[in-house]
Amino acid sequence: MEKTENPFGITKSVDFSDTEINDYWVDLQNSSFYNIIKPISPMPMILLGGKGSGKTHIVRHFSFSTQLLRIKKNSKSITSGITEDKYIGIYYSLGGLNEGRFSGKGINLDIWEVVSTYYMDLSIAQKTMETIIQIKDLTDIFDGKEECVCSEILDLFNKPINGLELTFNSLNNYLKELRKEIDFKVNNCVFINKLEVNILTTRGSLIFEIPRIIVKSVKELFEIKFLYIFDELENASIELQKYIQTLIRERKDPCAIKLSGRLYSIKTYETFCSGEENKEGSEFELVEIDQILRKNTDYDKFSENICKKRLEKFDLVSNDISKSFENYTIDEDRLKKLNFGIDFIDLSSKTERKYVLKLKKQLLKFKKFNGEQISEICDNLECNDYPLIEKAAIYLFYQSWYKNRKLIEESKLIKNEVNTFLGEDYKNSGINKIFEHYKSDFYAQLLFEYNQKQRYLGFETFVKLSGGLPRNLLQILKHTYSHSLYLGEKPFNGNVLSIKSQLYGVKKASDWFFEDANIIGIDKNKVKNSINRLASFFREVRYSDKPSECSLIGFSFDETSISEEAKRIIRLAQQWSLLLSINSGRRDKNSKRVDESYQLNTMLSPHWDLPFSSRGTIPLSNEFVNSIFDENHSKDYQMLLNERILTMNAPFKQVYTSQQELFDEGL
């Protein structure tokens, strides 16, 4: 029977069962997630990542339920498995708390604070007890100790709890009852405007003391850390985050704390300890998972392993993934190689090329040359056998035009450059230098001029497009694979993923990435419109006659001079992974000031036909940045864009909005 199930169909780890979390686990080669997460380190950690960075998969890997499956799989005893791991992971999804109900309803804020923190204590304690019950049921390490442990735990309550059987189960049921009672009161207070809850424990005592009592009482667990993992931090309100920050500040052995959430998760560092704030490096370590993946030289291999794992699970061929992607053959011949992928131009045809026709029209309109001179110029720039060389020659010509040089003479010089490039001494030709930077842009322009779709092909390109977020890669592969099946191909089963499927998959995934940026609140459209303006600008540059930068999806600006609203929208776009911060920053040519630098997430590139890897960074004036990111200034965008683009399109009317830009253009 033919396989129709998509190995890349599941793109979210939340859809994985605990078994699948282990089955699909892939580690970094040159580092390991264990070393990044450091589960037994007493230093609390906040792990942030963009949507699809794999953070939930990573933290769930350290939860007790997956830990237990690994121990069983390795045929170890539960006790020795835990002692070897040195931790017991207690995974807690903050999204399941629904803590929005602990506010309003005519109840005083102070009361909510006390009730909600008590409720959290009970919930986490219940989760801890459930894990302990699991261990008790699987081992004998609690034999003869359960009663004593329960008794000590009950001492944590500030009133005697009578009549309770001293077993973990009855203690857990008691915690459950207390919690349900609060649920009931919280639900009903909205109807009666009254909330009275008896607080029976001191904040945090259940969370830190239950583990302490356990490790003290059970010698096998003496060196074990109770690893509290709080996931989905973005779903926690400021009040709840204050509580969690307080736990971080008041952490006690044998507990370790790790928080995980999206880049925009953190709403406060404040604690309930006299309002003091936790500080990175002092109270916690901050780790950004997508930065780690993006900078990791091993990301390509890591991505490949993720895919291999899935293909293996579906009994598909995974030996050499790259070869499973149809692409244009790469010939070893230096010049012939230039023509691969240019199947849309008939090289033997005498019809004038579109870009040559365009140049002729521009020169005619310029009114400085007669027909004969124009023909002479175009003949000098001609390289009929190699459209890319011809594009490079025309680009050099546009550069001369921009610099107001004598164009007929310049075209003759360029002809020499072309001839040099075609010969043995090609490395010294101007064409070669231009190719080092602009070859992919020239190819993109050719595709554009001949109404072809931009080509984002091959596994390596997909990895680059994913921008350090594994889910992006899986999204591209998911759509590519399903389209491939639709076309009747049998990919990874002796056949390749066709170019057609790849083009479809990339476009679909890119559109999804942009459309799926579900930003809660009124800022959604502001952020999306801003990204649209920015990407449209990059597009205009890329397809201009003389792009000022090659492979442009990056920009820099002086953050101190833009509006607060523009700063805010840029920050939001970054938090939603639509923009990526380029840490190095760019030094302004004149003031030597280090400007903020960002690039568009490469995943968005196909949405606007932009390059899949960033090379250039363009400095933008404050006015232009404001017009892109601040709706109050967006009315100026088109004018500023036109001014900027005029300098990149023949006849290169040079309009400078500021002296700054004049210098930026290198004049």
Place this chain on the structure above:
Amino acid sequence: MKDYRIFFKDQLPLDKGTWEPEYDLFISSFNLSDRVEDVFSKVNAKDKHWIILPDYNISAVEFPEGQYYVSPLEQTSVYNESDVINDFYYKYLSKIESINIESKICIDITGFIKPYMMYLIALLKTLGYQCIDFIFSEPNYYSAKQKTKFSDESVYEVRQIYGFEGCHNPDTTNDILIIGSGYDDQLIKYISENKNMTKKIQIFGFPSLRADMYQENILRASKASDSIGRHCGNNPNNYLAAANDPFATAQVLKEICEIENNTERVSNIYISPLATKVQALGFTLFYLFEKDNYPISIIYPFCKTHSKRTSAGISRIWRYSIDFD
């Protein structure tokens, strides 16, 4: 557990002057759609009252004839369904001397915004009101067909509806989210993303209010497939319930919960009514009857503004009778 099929529903005549029986109190939420005013005039009640919700941003010149309560809350201020409805009940309705928990009450849910409608029902039930009739009128057509915007779609918050918060478990390993999927794929996305870690199950309205609505509904909902994840398009996770029958909806919810719980004990259940108000009424009933049996709550994506005129004419009018006893 309850068998929701025993509840009574009937269709009211469009042409008749007034309908039987006579109610002690009739409540309707005012907006500019024809249907709400037509029903208001036809219902036979000793006391008829409009509530004017702040979300519709209705100006004084547009206020209806008859007795009405205008929420003093400004659309731009911070408020929620309990603020508005508590004020409406405690500062307005409860002052009507002839009204008590024995009174025969009828509510037209057509013009209500869902969270207000749901909270009002929960409040009345909590206060001891036993028997309430609900009316819903189907329009001849929605003003922009399937492209009709019922809200500005700018979701500012996803949370539980007050009074529907349930008792949940800290264990989240087998949480399920049951979505009453409507036309708005964005709302489906918001809800799915908010309860990211749940198994998603969708209920579609079938038979739909109008013949073409079901297909359109499925097409629109498919746009949210990536947020729904693994369970999208998986037939066993899609259910159908008549779009104009709250009892059928409640019955399907009951079946889903039983099936899921029998397969593997469900840790938490979230339900979210994103389709018709009738469906939301079904979700409301299910919650109010089952909240002690399941760790369940109702979650909703809240939008700031809602269109005050979305439809024209009336095609059918339904009455649903509920006894909370």
